[in-house]
Amino acid sequence: MERNETAKGPVGQTETENGKSAILGLQHLLAMYAGAVAVPLLIGTGLNFNSEQMTYLISIDIFMCGIATLLQLTVNKFFGIGLPVVLGCAIQAVAPLIMIGSDKGVGAIYGSIIASGIFVVLVSGIFSKIKKLFPPLVTGTVITVIGLTLIPVAVEKMGGGVATDPSFGNGTNLLLAFVTIGLIIIIQVWAKGFIKSIAVLVGLVGGTILAAVLGQVDLAPVGQATWFHFPQPFYFGTPTFDISSILLMIIISIVSMVESTGVYFALGDITGKHIGEEELKKGYRAEGLAVILGGIFNTFPYTGFSQNVGLVQLSGIKTRRPIYYSAFFLVALGLLPKVGAIAQIIPEPVLGGGMLVMFGMVAVQGMKMLSKVDYNNDKNLLIIAVSIGFGLGFNMIPTLFQQMPETVRMFTGNGIVMSSLTAIILNLLFNGLKSEEQTDRL
Template sequence: MDIRNEEPQQSFGKNLILGFQHLFAMYSGDVLVPLLVGAALGFTAKQMTYLISVDIFMCGVATLLQLKRTPLTGVGLPVVLGAAVQYVTPLQNIGKHFGLAYMYGSIIIAGIFIMMVAKFFAKLKRFFPPVVTGSLITLIGFTLIPVAFQNIGGGDPTAKNFGDPTDLILGFSTALLILIINVWGRGFIKRTAVLIGILAGSLVAAGLGKVGIASFNDASWFQIPRPFYFDVPKFEWSSSLIMILAALTCMIESTGVFYALAEITDRKLDESDLQRGYVSEGLAAVLGGIFNTFPYSTFSENVALVRLSGIKSKKPVYYSAFLLIILGLMPKIGAIATMIPTSVLGGAMLIMFGTVGAEGIRMLSKVNLNNDNMLIIAVAIGLGLGVTVQPNLLHFLPSTLQTILNNGLVIGSFAAIILNIFFSMGKKKEA
């Protein structure tokens, strides 16, 4: 189905199912952040349960901030927000060396910074022509492919059972089922291919004894998020600077996501749209600091779902946002989603991340592929993928610089922007 055609109106039930599909697509990636940060900072099981629940609640709030357009906030695109993995290392370092109070203070400062520079950052729109945004979106998809394969193998490359044949079968069979449904499925079945693949893979995994219920048994039925639950934020310049640098990398990725969704939904973005999008992320980060969770940014997985499902409407994402809020208030129900095997989610991610990369290639196909643009694409994608595959290449640099330069998306984006400026200057000089 060509998603540029007029899409049919969906019923409440269908929008709800599509909302669940968006939720399942982002859930594991979002839960990963509190698990990594909480484990590094020595959180107890009770603290970890609370952290995950409140994080899910805040994902729903942050998503609503982006969906609903107001004079100050909301890009108004079908985008889902979650805790970005780019923040994990900075949060772990700040929490270990300065303590939780300063970690949450740095999150608030980063959020305020994002809101302050939103107008300026939106004016950089002219530095993101199709050759740059196409390269950026291609990188978003392709740099995440290794994450999908890691999940297919079981999630932890250092584990002895990583790459267990059962996990490989579950992961690749999930991906295969999603492909089969997209080829032979029709109508609503085709639009929910990812959700069907995840559920079917989970059922098979349950039959093989790969689904645990401990997280469900240990979770409580109801929980209300409380401000300053772990600690009252304190502020310190160096930890704040580290978080600001991480926030800049997420703003670059969000720019690519905004442009990808605008392309899919046939919408032209202007500076005010981008500014509202950045302000929403900054406000979400401030709320994250107040409620002792995380900063929040766009999730690329959900871009692929908009493309694969063919549903350009924001309604399913609204449903997903409200579902996230409900799950955050009811940890027992939210724990069900954590029971999905990592390998099954990895199979779904393989299709979704590949689709994001393919969307970038589709955008690049519209670019005039002259020598200059070919070099921009080659260098940007080459550097981005290179840093992603070999992050230890820059281990001799200070940790602050590594936070930026180990991010393939940031390196590739900077390369594309700078080369585009140089080539444009050269053309003006010749003229």
């Protein structure tokens, strides 16, 4: 039978296949874009950066997200986990970095980031040996908590982005959010093949078009952005190495490694790829290298983005090809801020609708992993109940520990970390360390 797509692309695909992979890559980019730019926006605002500094910060952040993702995709004997994972700035680093910048100066921010990246590379081999600490009981619980703790973020965006805003939850915002969700559901249920796999992208585009008709699309970010920007090492000056700041960022790096471990196991479960010590070690090394580069080019620490896990599950496309395109797009957008700003015109309610579906899929993936757990063992039920309770409860009311020292609050205020630690500790107490075969049934 004749094929009309005979020309081959740069990776041996036909032009049609390359086009499909590129569109899927764009979908992944849009899924993580808001989360990626949130970190530089929050930190830059917290440190009172001017507009020129903010432009650099956002552009280099997007550029380095692409570089960091490529490091994970490129598998060799030293680094790269080879999963369809997208790396973005770790949101848990925002408050500590603002605190370091305010107390010690911007140089201390990047000195501590570089040092923490070196730490991650050095301990990657040791950290990779803890796979037995993450049976389905633990990883399923953590992935479920990741999805559930992110859903309120999506809901807030559905209402307009800021719950205290007078326009929050108005009819227009709700219409945009629910139309986006409705489009995703319709495409996912009734569409076939490739169109079904880009349901989220169709929802975001459709929601944005409706928003434009209603006059809710702001083109100002495109007009204000420059045409070209090139990464510059040590843009904000020479890094300084303050011991207390370095220790603080090492703690944040450990938190990010725990979160990334959950992302790796979730993607391994979705794609059917075995994740052992070697894969984890190379994954951590890639993240460590990305963090070091982030410090040199004055951006921030990186971790696996869980929203893209939900997108892999929802689209059903489990190869790395679309992620390669997403990484290349991120690099290009980092060099062309005006083009990259186009993604910023997607209204908050539209993003919120898409994020709600994706975060819900992350939680469902965790529940799917929990289906492997032996529920005849009442202790397992208790481990899941307490871990999810701690993860969601402490995340919702972080002020519960406001009388505790800052170091303690850094852990207790992060529901994902508390859920991880609780599940690991209780599993060790009740079940002990099992063999890999036993672990897969736990």
